[in-house]
Amino acid sequence: MIQVAINGYGTIGKRVADAVREQPDMEVVGVAKTRPNFEAETALEKGFSLYAAIEERADQFAEAGLEIAGPVEDLVDEADVVVDATPSGIGAENKAMYEEYDTPALYQGGEDADLVDVSFNARSNFEDAVDADHVRVVSCNTTGLSRVLAPLREAYGVEKVRATLVRRGGDPGQTSRGPINDILPNPVTIPSHHGPDVETIFDDLDIDTLGMKVPATLMHMHSLNVTLSEEVDASEVRDLFADESRLFLIPERMDIDGSGKLKEYAMDAGRPRGDIWENCIWEESISTVGTDLYLFQGIHQESDVVPENVDAIRAVLGAADAEESIATTDETMGIGL
Ligand SMILES: NC(=O)C1=CN([C@@H]2O[C@H](COP(=O)(O)OP(=O)(O)OC[C@H]3O[C@@H](n4cnc5c(N)ncnc54)[C@H](OP(=O)(O)O)[C@@H]3O)[C@@H](O)[C@H]2O)C=CC1
Numbered sequence: 001m002i003q004v005a006i007n008g009y010g011t012i013g014k015r016v017a018d019a020v021r022e023q024p025d026m027e028v029v030g031v032a033k034t035r036p037n038f039e040a041e042t043a044l045e046k047g048f049s050l051y052a053a054i055e056e057r058a059d060q061f062a063e064a065g066l067e068i069a070g071p072v073e074d075l076v077d078e079a080d081v082v083v084d085a086t087p088s089g090i091g092a093e094n095k096a097m098y099e100e101y102d103t104p105a106l107y108q109g110g111e112d113a114d115l116v117d118v119s120f121n122a123r124s125n126f127e128d129a130v131d132a133d134h135v136r137v138v139s140c141n142t143t144g145l146s147r148v149l150a151p152l153r154e155a156y157g158v159e160k161v162r163a164t165l166v167r168r169g170g171d172p173g174q175t176s177r178g179p180i181n182d183i184l185p186n187p188v189t190i191p192s193h194h195g196p197d198v199e200t201i202f203d204d205l206d207i208d209t210l211g212m213k214v215p216a217t218l219m220h221m222h223s224l225n226v227t228l229s230e231e232v233d234a235s236e237v238r239d240l241f242a243d244e245s246r247l248f249l250i251p252e253r254m255d256i257d258g259s260g261k262l263k264e265y266a267m268d269a270g271r272p273r274g275d276i277w278e279n280c281i282w283e284e285s286i287s288t289v290g291t292d293l294y295l296f297q298g299i300h301q302e303s304d305v306v307p308e309n310v311d312a313i314r315a316v317l318g319a320a321d322a323e324e325s326i327a328t329t330d331e332t333m334g335i336g337l
Pocket residue numbers: 007008009010011012013032033034035037053054085086087088089090108109110111138139140171301302305
């Protein structure tokens with residue numbers, strides 16, 4: 001069994017911990033936090049061992065009546081692989097610790113690409129991460145773009161990508177984020193960081209991205225234009241996407257008009273935390289004009305990278321190939337709306 005440490009138990013970390021626990025070939029050694037709060041309490045209630053990420057603050061857990069298994073160094077030492085899901089920039093600070101204990105590490109999209117050996121998306125470049133020591137699972141938006149582009153590149157070739165990303169201002173629990181009543185060009189400079197980030201997955205891709213932030217918490221929304229290398233009928237693209245387990249084509253009959261109903265659907269379907277691990281592509285939006293393809297997709301920022309982290313664990317340890325890992329992850333998590 002692969003022994004997995006989770007350092008950073010927030011939006012991404014707690015979801016990765018739950019997903020790892022579902023895997024037949026993995027166990028969660030424990031999770032690390034800097035302080036006691038509701039997430040620390042639920043981690044213990046779920047049976048995860050809790051480790052102190054900052055030793056000097058370990059007493060705070062005892063004062064809150066929460067049992068600590070040890071310092072984060074013990075967790076990293078014991079594990080075969082660590083998933084670092086700490087806030088942006090903290091992963092870079094933790095890298096030396098992972099190297100000291102010779103534990104391969106996965107970082108998240110908030111870290112710089114040059115921190116790692118490989119930036120990762122399971123559908124696009126799984127093999128690049130095999131036996132790598134430091135791998136970055138790209139951000140929610142980059143994951144969403146890569147999942148669509150990988151099959152398009154394979155089937156038709158891609159000449160140029162133009163994407164406008166309407167980004168949620170913050171996650172539902174991030175009460176300090178905004179905007180509350182505005183629409184921000186963000187980043188105002190063009191291209192946004194997303195295009196170069198997608199190029200860490202496909203180094204020969206021509207892509208321009210523009211970003212905005214809006215007063216929403218549920219999901220991001222992408223407006224995508226891909227110039228293909230050949231003329232393709234929209235129905236062919238729909239068929240291509242229908243074969244991809246991590247692309248959900250929203251059928252017209254469902255009458256889902258936005259992120260709100262998507263989340264409602266996920267909750268009705270019994271998804272944990274209402275998570276939507278798949279890209280949500282409005283089937284009616286898939287259109288072609290000559291070689292240009294257009295579509296809208298919703299991206300659930302809190303959860304689409306979760307199965308990617310599970311696959312990255314197998315990749316760095318050489319525990320499965322892409323097809324096998326993706327199939328296991330999809331089956332155990334229930335991916336495929
Ligand atoms: N949320 C999102 O939409 C997405 C985020 N990402 C990326 O994932 C990473 C994590 O983001 P997210 O989960 O949203 O962040 P959160 O803030 O929700 O969670 C991070 C957690 O790490 C804990 N933490 C802080 N400092 C340390 C430390 N030194 N050691 C261990 N734990 C620490 C914090 O909890 P506490 O201090 O209480 O222990 C916090 O809850 C970032 O790189 C982000 O860019 C990627 C895709 C989507």
